Amino acid sequence: MNKQKKAAPTGSEFKPLTKTNIAENKRPYKVELALNSILHNGPRGITQPEAFTSYRESCLHTTISSLKHEKGINFISQPDFNTVVYFNQKPFSRYWLASDKDRVNALKLLNAYRSNRGLTKVSYEAWHKPDYKAA
Numbered sequence: 001m002n003k004q005k006k007a008a009p010t011g012s013e014f015k016p017l018t019k020t021n022i023a024e025n026k027r028p029y030k031v032e033l034a035l036n037s038i039l040h041n042g043p044r045g046i047t048q049p050e051a052f053t054s055y056r057e058s059c060l061h062t063t064i065s066s067l068k069h070e071k072g073i074n075f076i077s078q079p080d081f082n083t084v085v086y087f088n089q090k091p092f093s094r095y096w097l098a099s100d101k102d103r104v105n106a107l108k109l110l111n112a113y114r115s116n117r118g119l120t121k122v123s124y125e126a127w128h129k130p131d132y133k134a135a
Contacts, residue, residue, distance in 0.1 A: 030055075032113040034063045035106050038097065039124040045096040047080050064095050073106050074098035100126050 033055040038046055051057035067073045080094040097103045103126060111121040 026117045028117065029113060030057065031063060031067065032110060033057070034060070034067070035110040035113075036122070038095070039103070039106060039110065039122075042124070042127040043096070045094040047083055047092040047094050049083060049092060060095070061093065067106075071105070071109060073109070074102050 034051065034057060037051060037054050037057075041050075046054075046060070048057070048060045051060040057063065064075055064077070068075060074097070076096045076098050077093040079091040081091045083092040083094075084090075097106060103124070107122075107124055114121060
């Protein structure tokens with residue numbers, strides 16, 4: 001009945017933590033998923049039900065607000081009456097990036113989050129003519 005205690009892993013059993021294998025396992029932040037979805041949808045914009053379907057976002061208005069107030073990315077919002085399912089239901093808001101400058105700032109922020117996780121940069125082209133105000 002000689003029970004030996006197992007020693008701490010050494011040699012081939014031990015995998016040192018490096019920036020690479022930490023980043024591989026790091027999950028994306030909610031704001032990163034939101035930015036990716038907003039930029040991917042382009043001129044169509046995004047609503048709460050679409051965000052929930054896309055990446056399980058339950059508080060899109062909060063994420064949009066934090067992007068606006070903390071990161072300086074402006075949005076346009078309007079009620080989307082196509083989201084009304086039940087009688088007397090308020091419509092969900094549809095959010096768009098307000099200008100091309102905001103689209104560029106959102107893309108920079110998204111790529112900063114991606115580079116922290118060791119991923120390559122993404123590129124979303126402008127979806128309007130340069131003389132238009134909305135992105």
